[in-house]
Amino acid sequence: MSGLSSIVLSQPTEDEARRAFEDLGCIVCHRSGGIAKDWSDIVKEFKEVYAGKYASLDELVAKEIGPEVKERGFGDPKTWDELFTLMSTLSGKPGDPRVNIVKSYLASLLGFEKTPTPTPTPTPTAEARGIPFSLAAIIAAIIVALVVVLAYLLTRRR
Numbered sequence: 001m002s003g004l005s006s007i008v009l010s011q012p013t014e015d016e017a018r019r020a021f022e023d024l025g026c027i028v029c030h031r032s033g034g035i036a037k038d039w040s041d042i043v044k045e046f047k048e049v050y051a052g053k054y055a056s057l058d059e060l061v062a063k064e065i066g067p068e069v070k071e072r073g074f075g076d077p078k079t080w081d082e083l084f085t086l087m088s089t090l091s092g093k094p095g096d097p098r099v100n101i102v103k104s105y106l107a108s109l110l111g112f113e114k115t116p117t118p119t120p121t122p123t124p125t126a127e128a129r130g131i132p133f134s135l136a137a138i139i140a141a142i143i144v145a146l147v148v149v150l151a152y153l154l155t156r157r158r
């Protein structure tokens with residue numbers, strides 16, 4: 001499952017998240033007058049109630065969302081990943097990667113990035129690790145010259 005979250009590379013916009021929410025069929029339950037909060041109420045709750053309240057997304061699910069889902073008899077998600085796996089299954093789209101758009105967007109509302117962009121670590125080249133070839137060549141040339149001069153001086157002494 002964690003492999004799928006890497007499909008979403010950049011932070012989705014609210015429009016993209018809402019469209020994914022509709023396309024996945026989440027609105028069967030999540031609509032006004034439905035059995036669960038509609039999209040705008042979810043977004044509002046994330047921005048106004050949940051933001052800054054918990055140290056992690058898993059804690060939010062464990063303390064607040066999980067018990068709410070359980071109370072309605074729809075399962076017992078304990079972590080952020082479990083919540084979205086459950087919700088995808090409830091909407092008949094288990095494993096659909098589009099749920100990651102909703103997931104990333106909602107996480108971003110709380111200041112959590114579920115899909116951090118990996119910072120590329122530059123691999124040092126052979127030259128960067130040791131002395132450059134040109135410098136090595138100069139040093140070698142100096143050593144050869146010194147040996148030649150020394151040999152010349154030694155032969156002159158006799």
Ligand code: HEC
Nearest residue numbers: 024026029036037042045065068069072087088090091102
């Ligand atoms: C079978 C009904 C059902 C379906 C389908 C469903 N959900 Fe839910 N969902 C619930 C219930 C019930 C709750 C808990 C009560 C509430 O938040 O209104 C909930 C809660 C949530 C919450 C927490 C909301 C909050 O503000 O606390 C999120 C986020 C969520 N669902 C996302 C989704 C997504 C994404 C989909 C589609 C992939 C989806 N749900 C499909 C029933 C459903």
